[in-house]
Amino acid sequence: MYRKTVYFLFFFLAIFIAQGCGSGSCNVVPNRSFNTPISQGEHVGVFATGGWAYAKGGFAGLIVYNMGTQQAPRLIAYDRCSTVNPEKGNRVEVEGQLIIDRVSGAKWMLIDGSPAAVAECPLKPYNVSQQGNIFYVNNN
Numbered sequence: 001m002y003r004k005t006v007y008f009l010f011f012f013l014a015i016f017i018a019q020g021c022g023s024g025s026c027n028v029v030p031n032r033s034f035n036t037p038i039s040q041g042e043h044v045g046v047f048a049t050g051g052w053a054y055a056k057g058g059f060a061g062l063i064v065y066n067m068g069t070q071q072a073p074r075l076i077a078y079d080r081c082s083t084v085n086p087e088k089g090n091r092v093e094v095e096g097q098l099i100i101d102r103v104s105g106a107k108w109m110l111i112d113g114s115p116a117a118v119a120e121c122p123l124k125p126y127n128v129s130q131q132g133n134i135f136y137v138n139n140n
Contacts, residue, residue, distance in 0.1 A: 026121035028086045029059050029079050031139065038064055038075065038128070038135040047073055052094055052110065054080070057137055058126065060091045063099060064137060065110055077137040078113045078123035082106060092123070099123065 036057035038046060043053035049069045055062040060081035068074030082090040082101035090103045098116060099108040106119035113123035126137050 029081045029124040035138040075128040075135050077126040083121040084119050
């Protein structure tokens with residue numbers, strides 16, 4: 001009887017762990033290869049401290065945010081595809097310090113893309129690198 005109880009507990013523990021790491025993960029926005037340059041001439045707003053700009057790329061476009069300063073920009077980028085029902089491709093918008101999906105009502109923090117309301121998953125982040133005075137957002 002003891003052995004059956006141990007196997008039973010092990011079985012349910014394995015299922016619990018598999019569900020936590022499996023299909024319920026937050027990699028919900030489809031991948032697209034792209035390489036988008038971010039320059040002061042084209043994306044003025046992102047070069048101010050706390051500034052942001054929309055850009056091409058990603059699945060539904062990009063939001064690029066400056067976490068640094070004007071003199072030393074530290075850029076991060078998110079896909080504009082909502083992580084709530086991503087198969088619909090709802091495009092999110094910046095409103096103050098929040099990013100909002102007007103269809104689902106979901107909200108994320110602009111500073112780090114983390115969920116603020118309704119959404120369970122953060123916005124999909126992308127790498128930003130710098131070469132000279134130009135930054136590149138890419139997913140290759």
